[in-house]
Amino acid sequence: MALGSSESSKELAQDKPAIALVAHDACKKDLVEWARFNRGTLSAFTLYATGTTGARLEAETGLKVRRLLSGPYGGDAQIGALVSEKRVCCLIFFWDPLTPQPHDVDVKALLRLAVLHNIPTACNRATADFLISSPLLKRLIADPNG
Numbered sequence: 001m002a003l004g005s006s007e008s009s010k011e012l013a014q015d016k017p018a019i020a021l022v023a024h025d026a027c028k029k030d031l032v033e034w035a036r037f038n039r040g041t042l043s044a045f046t047l048y049a050t051g052t053t054g055a056r057l058e059a060e061t062g063l064k065v066r067r068l069l070s071g072p073y074g075g076d077a078q079i080g081a082l083v084s085e086k087r088v089c090c091l092i093f094f095w096d097p098l099t100p101q102p103h104d105v106d107v108k109a110l111l112r113l114a115v116l117h118n119i120p121t122a123c124n125r126a127t128a129d130f131l132i133s134s135p136l137l138k139r140l141i142a143d144p145n146g
């Protein structure tokens with residue numbers, strides 16, 4: 001998979017569980033704030049994000065992010081593939097309920113795949129708080145393959 005950010009091969013080889021992070025433009029500030037607040041926990045995971053979301057997360061939180069394509073250019077579809085292969089344990093997707101998106105079909109497909117493959121998904125900050133503080137997530141950090 002083509003990744004946008006440069007990481008050492010050592011980091012790529014680490015067997016950490018992975019989380020996917022995505023936010024529409026109106027929600028990016030909220031996601032960045034949430035990620036900054038949860039920086040410690042998130043650093044235990046490999047983080048994937050769509051292009052612009054990932055760039056903001058890296059710049060504003062210091063977290064390392066594997067950046068995929070921007071959402072409207074296929075990033076949601078790439079996250080959908082990770083979800084379908086169960087390569088991410090959670091999806092944090094702050095989607096904008098007030099603005100039409102040119103790639104709405106991709107957004108819908110991603111959310112459908114997350115439900116289909118039973119991937120825990122947070123679409124707002126309150127749910128993301130529950131997810132990130134779940135004991136199940138802590139168990140996954142301790143045993144990524146468990």
Ligand SMILES: O=C(CO)COP(=O)(O)O
Nearest residue numbers: 050051052053070071072
């Ligand atoms: O459009 C998106 C999700 O549908 C997000 O894409 P960006 O992170 O590239 O803005």
